[in-house]
Amino acid sequence: MKIHQNAKKRPGFPLRASLPVIGIVLLALAAIFVLRDGGSPTIKLSPQTGAASYTTEFSLDLSAGKSGLKECSVVAAQDGKRVELLRESFSDKRPAHAAAFRLPREAGFKEGSVELSVIVRSNAMLSFLGRGKASLVQQITLDFTPPRLSVTPGVHNVNQGGGAAVSYTVSKPVESTGVMVGSHLFPGYQQPDGRYLCYFAMPHDMQPSQFKPKVIARDKAGNEATQNVSVLAIPKPFKADKLNIPDEFLNSKMPQYTALYPSETSPLEIYKRVNTELRDKNVTELLKIGKDTSPTPLWSGPFLRLPNAASRAGFGDQRDYFYQGEKIDHQTHMGVDLASVANAPVPAANSGRVVLAEFFGIYGNCVIIDHGLGLQSLYSHLDEMSVTKGTQVKKGDIIGKTGTTGLAGGDHLHFGMIIGGLQVNPVEWWDDHWIKDNILEHTGK
Incomplete structure (x- = not known):
């Protein structure tokens, strides 16, 4: 019988068998390097307006992930001139960094186009693959010429807590404009004829000696012009x-607000928070609502007063609140309370667009109508609301019925007027003579 010998092992077989394993290991190592390096650095440069001046502050936000930042530079170039604006190195390999820079006046740049170049490098191990570098090039237009303002002449008689109006022209397109009173900007709105119209006010809590309104205009490059408004401030x-x-x-009113303050079990403690915290929140919200406005006037003539109604509380009343003989709060009443019969129909005081119709904090069921240029009217404590947000109304349209919602102690209408989110004295807007002398004479609208 013939015996077969074992076949010899073919040379190289173990190497070929291990190749897939080696490949997997190499891929795994590559993945580790990639994950460790993270992505390429990222660059965010602002502002993005495309216009700038020597006062413009640019902000640079850099990120390099796990590999960490190594260095960055910013260079401005114009007509062959190159000026380095920023250069930083990071020995700590920080993952992110924020920096700010401006164009130096001594660089002597001219008005016109300038190219900003930003280069960022990280500590990426795979930098030879381009993963450790990022660049950004942005064209900006230098503009060193401020706008020119021309304010319609005339002296404005402004009551403490009252309104006023001004018209003016601006020589160039602007980013923002209006009348600045203290820290509050009442926006101006450009009309079809090119003029700007602005309604502004003297806050009720500002002393007349401090009331120094000025028209401002700021262009996209940050250049700013100002002009004082001639006023006679009248104390009230x-x-x-x-x-x-x-x-x-x-006990009857606080259940409306229990859900807002679940930690409070006493109606008195809920009331204290409603009358302070919620009131302040409503004031802040009115500033936001004031921006939801038409750029042109929607109203005409004097504003309507609730028919056959007696005045109760007035605008600016300084109220001290007492509970069982102890003073618990102090607030200012920012409208006029008008009492008629229960559930009296409430007319829109003037034409406009409804910008709020809902339960609104201390005001209960509340409707706010925008009349354009930041001028708005407020109707609160309503029992019923017959309009919704976005409804166009005409002067005299019924928008709801008086009631006792919110902090109302009895059936009445709390009526308010608002300019740029700031509550002002409504009585002025019922007066046709005051409107002609203080609004139309200065704006022609």
């Missing part, structure tokens, strides 16, 4: 009032 005394808060009121 405000009534002092004391309000006693009975338990009956607290």
